[in-house]
Amino acid sequence: MEVRLPRARCVRCGHRPVKRAVVVGSGISGLAAAWKLTRQGWQVTVLERDQWIGGRVRRVAYEGMDIDVGAAFVTDFYFHARKIMREIGLENELVRFSLDSAVEHDGKLKSLWPLPEMVAEGLLPVTALVRLAAGTMTLAPKWLSLNPGDLDAGIAYDDETAQSWSERVYGAEVTERVIKPLLRGVVHWDAETTSRAVLFAMLKAFLAHPRAYVPRTGMAALPLAMADGLTVQTGARVTGIVRSGTGWAVHCDRDGGPETFEADAVVCSAPATQVADLVPELSHVDKEFFAGVRYSSTAVAVVKVDGKPDTLRKSVWFTMQDQSSIVGMTPYLFRDDDRDYSIVRISLSDPAYRGNAGMSDGELGQFVIDSARRMPQLSTLLRSGSVVGLARWPEALPVFDVGHLKKVRSWRSRNSGSLVFAGDYLRGPYLEGAVRSGLEAAARLG
């Protein structure tokens, strides 16, 4: 399928702009770059490998519903993303997305969020609750400087792993029952290697901005609205970006065969792992930087379950001890409530995905549901479960291990010239990071 949208015009003067840019990838970072470049007067063509736009914002359609299987919510600290949403008319479409969550502990599901429910349901003994409160208070002197929307703000703390800091400050119980499942479930990361700087930003995000939202019709409305008025060619896999005269030649494979796009400038928003193959003339320093970016992997199975048990109304995060194959289960909350079934999204752990990536979609879906049924609290609930959709994410979220923030910040000064890069690995593993990196890439081209 090819999505052909009207050719870009300069919004200020209405004339065809003279400078041509190609954006590689129609994820949120690429679309943010294209959106801004168009407003800066460039003629922009977005080339997308897949048959759909949005990259890691993607939906599975089921019985009239659009179920997000990638990014599912935005929050109040998404300053740049929300500004674009206001401009494209999506802000008024936002409805609340529940962050309520639980953790399996001692064979029972116990609330992790909201905090009063965590206290009431006894996820932590009183001594551990006191350590959680006291440990969080130690962040007070750092609090003002932390900014969940700008991870650079906490770069001074990019010096220790989340696990070692948490064990030292919160103790083992909080680390095992709160910190590890949170990192594993929300960002598919391992506390043993993740930087404490990112954990601090996450804690501030939960405590200072505890509300999340999603467009009424699902998160996939965001890339569609951002692409409105842009030229986006889907099914166009870029195979090489090489110098041509004063500009660039972007080679791609399309259904009809190979095609080349000439451009004055290029924004490459493909995942960092692909950059070295796409741009043969990268310097040694750049090659080393891109090779050092790692991603966690997952597959998300959309599972239909008979009835509407209360347990399935909260997200559930699993610890490694409880469940090595599954990291979390998130409900899809129907806007209309007249259905007699529930939908949940179950995510595989990174090792389980990598170990089973060769399976067919049917086999992988069955593996996900069989693994989830092994949880004592879920086996009965999921007995009627059937998989109605599956998304594979070999590059789900860039990993922010200790040292990554510092490496990115020092590399960013090299992100200049007429070939620039965008992607969440440059600014943060969420939509805000992707939008910000795209806007910055466009600003660099002027």
Ligand SMILES: Cc1cc2nc3c(=O)[nH]c(=O)nc-3n(C[C@H](O)[C@H](O)[C@H](O)COP(=O)(O)OP(=O)(O)OC[C@H]3O[C@@H](n4cnc5c(N)ncnc54)[C@H](O)[C@@H]3O)c2cc1C
């Ligand atoms: C399961 C999951 C849940 C998530 N939940 C949330 C959430 O709730 N909230 C949140 O804020 N964030 C969430 N995220 C993170 C968020 O989705 C990403 O941070 C963001 O979408 C990344 O955008 P991007 O443009 O950097 O990359 P991508 O979306 O990966 O875009 C890159 C694009 O480049 C294309 N491409 C790659 N190679 C080529 C090529 N050779 N030629 C042409 N095109 C190419 C790809 O097909 C893709 O469309 C989630 C991610 C996942 C995987």
